[in-house]
Amino acid sequence: MDSRNQSEAIDFILMGLSSNPKVKFLIFNLFSFVYITTLTGNCFLIVLIRIMSSLRSPMYMFICNLSLLDITFTSVTVPKMLVCLMSKRCFISFNGCFTQLYFYHFLGCSECFILSIMGYDRYVAICHPLRYPQIMSKTCIQLAQAAGSLDSSTLVPYIITARFIILPFQKFTISFVICPHSAELSCTDTS
Template sequence: MVVSNETRVTEFILLGLSSNPNVQITLFAMLLVIYLLTVAGNLLILVTIYMDSQLHTPMYFFLSNLSFLDLGFSTVAVPKFLVNFISQRNTISFNDCIAQVFFLHLFGGTECFHLSLMAYDRYVAICYPLRYTIIMNRRVCFLFVTCTWALGFIHALAQAFPATQLPFCGPNEINHFFCDSHPLSVLACSSTFISEIADMTNSGILTLTCFLVVSISYVYIISTVLKIRSAEGRKKAFSTCASHLLVVTLFFGPLVFMYMRPPVTLPGDKLISGFYTIITPVLNPFIYTLRNEKVKKTMKKLGGRTHIN
């Protein structure tokens, strides 16, 4: 604590997911395994796509960026939780807490925009197959991805900067396992009504906009697929979208619950937050690799090369 006219908080205590020691040990083991699987799975996709030139297409370019986002999103929250458990110090400095808020929303916001971009990519591929390579050329793909990162950065800045302006004079216990804008603002010494409304509006507009883009894209996709006469053709078209649609559902569902509502704390918030920061990033590699024949074949080829070498 530093005294300068008023007592100010310089570090926070993260209460974590449970105060029960036995439950904490179980959670630590589970999160360690899940995080290692997240790192291994997403790195495997990145390496696989990089190594095979046949996968250097817009869809796999977007998939590799999604894997990087999932890796970063999970890394923002989980390692700090694991380190705190080992060190038996559940503290985080004020600056590190603000940084965690920023990077959480940077990766999360960028992933929202990126999933919308992937929906648009599938829309172009199915609705305009003959013009797909012209519309989604390398330059356009790179520009789109750059825009998603830029928009994610603006969103993260809008979430983190207001928190730096709030006065914190105690208590300093955050009822969460990572720093986020709402659990942090609850501890402020002054009224946070305006900042809470601004946070909810910012996150709500982002989530709603991305959700609408995805929904509209899939309305056109489904409409086009249903016009395909052959059952085999319809099945093939739907299979190219199934993985992405499943990922979108798993990611947007919890986000809509968390950020498109009045700024109140509910008992299940930590569990829901854990789903999109911990569970979704580890599921995405399995969803894409288990359903994608090209990726599986490339992995087998790389495995064969490694075995020979």
């Protein structure tokens, strides 16, 4: 068998959750409602935190960052899933699949880092309540820069995606509505 990557110009077929049109329509409405609610709620939080001067503490800054990450995280997969639910046959290109896989992991890692920083913020607020403003004024900027640069969360998904992008693929149907880890699609042993 040729060891080169044979997946240069292929499309993957996303099979979806159901083939029944009524079930697809019901799922489409449910996911549309949840997606719009997620976008609206997170945008409302961001605007509220930016407008109200009483919400200028580090905790609310981290909540604002988490809301922004939540908007982008859900926007990586849900729009394509909604399009697939309303079409008869749904395709995703090889590059689109790996782009989705990369950003899914990138934003997931970023959320983990933000949640870790928020955990530290709450630890300082609970264990050192009198020194909280002093401690967080020094470390908040450093933590925000670390979370803002997201250097660490860039490396992990790059390794995951680069590891699979060189594999040959012969399975062209995906039984999900999003791209799974690409090892499931490869025709070689990935262990």
